[in-house]
Amino acid sequence: MLTKCPECELQISDKAIVCPHCGFPLKGEQKRPYVKKRMRLPNGFGQISEIKGRNLRNPFRAMATVGVNEYGRPICKILKPQGYFATYNEAYNALLEYNKNPYDLDPDITLSQLYAQWSEEYFKTLNAESSRRTIAHAWAYCHKLYNIRVKDIRARHIKDVINTGSVPDGASERAASPNTKGRIKSLFNLMLDYAVENEMTDRNYARTFDLSGDIIAEREAVKRGHMPYSKDEMDCLWENVGKVEFVDVVLVQCYMGWRPQELGLLRKTDVDLEARTIKGGIKTDAGRNRVVPIHDKILPLIEAHMQGEGECLFPCNGQMTYDKFGHRFRSIVERLHLNPEHRAHDGRNHFITQCKKYNVDEYAIKYMVGHAISDITERVYTKREVDWLLEEVNKIEKPM
Numbered sequence: 595m596l597t598k599c600p601e602c603e604l605q606i607s608d609k610a611i612v613c614p615h616c617g618f619p620l621k622g623e624q625k626r627p628y629v630k631k632r633m634r635l636p637n638g639f640g641q642i643s644e645i646k647g648r649n650l651r652n653p654f655r656a657m658a659t660v661g662v663n664e665y666g667r668p669i670c671k672i673l674k675p676q677g678y679f680a681t682y683n684e685a686y687n688a689l690l691e692y693n694k695n696p697y698d699l700d701p702d703i704t705l706s707q708l709y710a711q712w713s714e715e716y717f718k719t720l721n722a723e724s725s726r727r728t729i730a731h732a733w734a735y736c737h738k739l740y741n742i743r744v745k746d747i748r749a750r751h752i753k754d755v756i757n758t759g760s761v762p763d764g765a766s767e768r769a770a771s772p773n774t775k776g777r778i779k780s781l782f783n784l785m786l787d788y789a790v791e792n793e794m795t796d797r798n799y800a801r802t803f804d805l806s807g808d809i810i811a812e813r814e815a816v817k818r819g820h821m822p823y824s825k826d827e828m829d830c831l832w833e834n835v836g837k838v839e840f841v842d843v844v845l846v847q848c849y850m851g852w853r854p855q856e857l858g859l860l861r862k863t864d865v866d867l868e869a870r871t872i873k874g875g876i877k878t879d880a881g882r883n884r885v886v887p888i889h890d891k892i893l894p895l896i897e898a899h900m901q902g903e904g905e906c907l908f909p910c911n912g913q914m915t916y917d918k919f920g921h922r923f924r925s926i927v928e929r930l931h932l933n934p935e936h937r938a939h940d941g942r943n944h945f946i947t948q949c950k951k952y953n954v955d956e957y958a959i960k961y962m963v964g965h966a967i968s969d970i971t972e973r974v975y976t977k978r979e980v981d982w983l984l985e986e987v988n989k990i991e992k993p994m
Contacts, residue, residue, distance in 0.1 A: 847941030858914030
């Protein structure tokens with residue numbers, strides 16, 4: 595803004611100290627506004643930089659000097675375990691503490707240590723306990739790499755675990771199924787993404803390759819349509835109850851429609867022998883904690899398992915997982931010479947097929963297998979009794 599000099603009356607800036615025309619002093623000696631300067635970091639102390647343009651809670655990044663390169667320039671690495679701070683002073687104090695007692699910012703963390711750190715954070719994002727068990731199950735096949743340093747992990751190590759990984763199964767070893775191989779690959783994708791993000795390694799080698807065509811073909815074969823058991827196959831299963839281990843569990847699936855992983859989660863406390871029901875189920879809202887009636891034919895099998903040890907209804911060297919079920923199921927198929935195309939879910943398919951064959955009520959089928967019911971009257975306003983479900987399921991194999 596312009597004003598007039600009181601001496602010569604010519605226009606001058608209102609911020610001028612003296613008139614540029616006549617030299618008349620306009621103001622006393624002015625001091626420039628004080629700007630607080632940040633303390634300059636000593637050589638070799640480290641670096642503090644402010645990340646701008648992003649709405650960050652902790653925009654100040656502290657990096658410690660860990661050496662010099664061949665040109666004499668400092669090599670800096672982000673401070674750990676915390677490298678980002680809300681204020682410059684917080685970052686400065688953290689660097690000050692580090693320089694009092696320097697420590698290794700790039701420790702030789704092993705894969706098992708990485709898994710422990712990553713899973714602790716990742717599991718908090720998962721709602722289903724079954725998802726955590728699936729990850730832990732895939733991790734068990736990676737034991738050959740537990741003690742290898744994360745920075746040394748390469749694609750060949752991950753491929754070897756996928757192709758040859760196994761877990762103890764009694765006196766033998768059980769190889770990973772095609773689905774488990776896919777889960778191992780996904781596990782390394784996520785785990786090493788976390789390692790790169792936290793600067794434990796500079797590259798995620800799990801993302802440099804895809805599953806082989808053979809594994810993909812195996813997985814697709816597993817996904818193909820399910821088939822019910824023939825009458826001869828069912829007769830064969832019944833004849834081998836008590837002779838071949840696990841046959842009774844397959845029969846329970848055939849008369850109740852449980853998914854393989856649901857069978858493994860059943861507890862003895864879920865069984866009500868007086869009401870002749872079992873409560874359980876996962877996966878969908880309609881499938882969780884559903885009440886399934888016990889068919890007359892399998893009641894003795896359930897009662898026998900209730901007398902066994904442990905809290906699981908169907909224990910299998912601890913809790914039965916999908917892969918444990920699948921391994922034992924394939925053994926039964928081979929030993930009893932059943933159709934080799936059978937899959938672990940076929941007992942559920944057999945149950946639904948038999949229900950339709952014997953005219954079991956459509957809504958009863960959906961209640962028992964945990965399928966969603968779209969009819970609002972049936973879903974919301976109709977309350978079905980357990981006795982009705984029991985009556986419906988016992989239509990199976992009765993003369994029509």
